[in-house]
Amino acid sequence: MKAVVTDLHKGHDPKRFVLRGKFAKGEERPERAERLMAGLRAGNHPMVPAETFGQGPRLGVHAVDYLRFLEEAAEEWKTLADASDEVLGNVHPVRRQGTMPASLTGRAGWYMQDMACGIGPDTWKAAASATDVAVTAAELVIEGERAAYALCRPPGHHAYRDMAGGHCFLNNTAIAAHYLRSVHDRVAVLDIDIHHGNGTQAIFYDRPDVLTVSVHADPSRFYPFYWGYAHERGEGAGEGFNxxxxxxxxxxxxxxxxxxxASVATINAFAPGILVVALGLDASADDPFGGAKVTEHGFRRAGEAIARMGLPTLFVQEGGYLSDRLGPNLTAVLGGFEAAA
Structure with a gap:
């Protein structure tokens, strides 16, 4: 399986986020990609550089004003008196009868759902390059590869149409899925990150052409807390497709x-032309967020189950944070897929 990579992610190196009321060191660091690349090398996956696709694929999913904010916020932030080195909103409206203000502090809160998505000087460049990685990998599958892997950093599945959160700015998985709709009538997304992909769910919630399925820790006691419950089934034309x-x-x-x-029956019944896997590895027993206790064997079993669906498959990297098992867990899930394909 070919893997698409880029070095442009390195400029995004967040220093802090708020965890249980305290500033903590960010877990979404450049070292994550280095460990994932070690896992790719261990699995003998050829690495392909990302191509550049511009704003087109991003505009298929994200609002113009939101993209402009992400691109310009860091530079404008420097003009604020006594501001930190990262854009972090400290006021977060629920948007009920709200109006977006002119103040950058207010806009930061408007476009951020939490305090785990600080924007630094090169965050936009890194996030934009991650979407290029995802679309390049999608193109590989369109051109005939059985499967491809996109090493996207920063991740994306918590990002809404116009809102960042949970270390995510641009929804790489959703962008790839929407892009693939140009060649497939139906696309299925299977998210196996231990955190629910609330942004991906919201983007496709009223659409019948993209099925979204998510395996994640019970949100009643785990991030993102407010979304990811079994009763959420889609709405309008999309009812029954989540x-x-x-x-x-x-x-x-x-x-x-x-x-x-258990997701297989639903995905098979939907009969998609292609499957997009939002590949989180943070279900690992060694992951710092502690959501689950999955071992390499469990990840390999997941890869095997995905392969048995027999669909062209695009793996898009989501979470999975710093531990000695991060690379081996990636090797395991992709190796399980290839062994069963």
């Missing part, structure tokens, strides 16, 4: 693999 399969916080291999396997 499936959430929450598992208990701290679940191990069997529960995780069983939930991935």
């Amino acid at each position: 499936l959430n399969l929450p598992i208990p916080v701290g679940a191990g291999d069997d529960a995780y693999a069983a939930a991935v396997e």
Whole structure:
């Protein structure tokens, strides 16, 4: 399986986010990509440089004003008196009868759902390059590859049409899925990150052409808390085309693999032309966020279950944070897929 990569992610190096009321060191660091690349090398995956696609694919998913904010915010932030080195909103409106203000502090809160998505000087360049990675990998599958992997950093599945959150700015998975609609009538998204992909769900919630399925820790006690419940099934024309399969916080291999396997019937019934896997590796027992206790064996089982669907498949990297097992877990899931394909 070919893997698409870029070095442009390195400029995004967030220094802080708020965790349980305290500033903590960011977990979404450049070292993540280095460890993932080690996992690719261990699996003998050829690495392909990303091509540049411009704003077109991003505009298929994201609002123009939001893209402009992401591109310009860091430079404008420097003009504020006594501002930090990263854009972080400290006022977050619920948007009920709200109006976006002229103040950059106010706009930062408007466009950020939480305080885990600080924007630095090169965040836009990194986030934009991640979308190019995803679309380049999508093109590989369009051109006939059985599967491809996109090493996207920063991740994307918490990003809404016009809102960042959870280390995510541009929704790489959603951008790839929408892009693939140009050649497939139906596209399925399977998100196996331990955090629910609330942004991806929201982007496609009223659409019947993109099925969204998510396996994640029970949000009643885990980020993103407010979305990811089993009763969320889509709305309007999209009703019935969203499936959430929450598992208990701290679940191990069997529960995780069983939930991935449970998604197969729904995806097969939808009969998509292609499957996009939002590949989070933060279900790992060694991940610093502690949402689950999945081992390499569990990730391999997940890869095998995905392969048995027999669909052209695009893997888009989502979460999975710094631990010694990050690279081996990637090797395991892609190796399981290739062995069963």
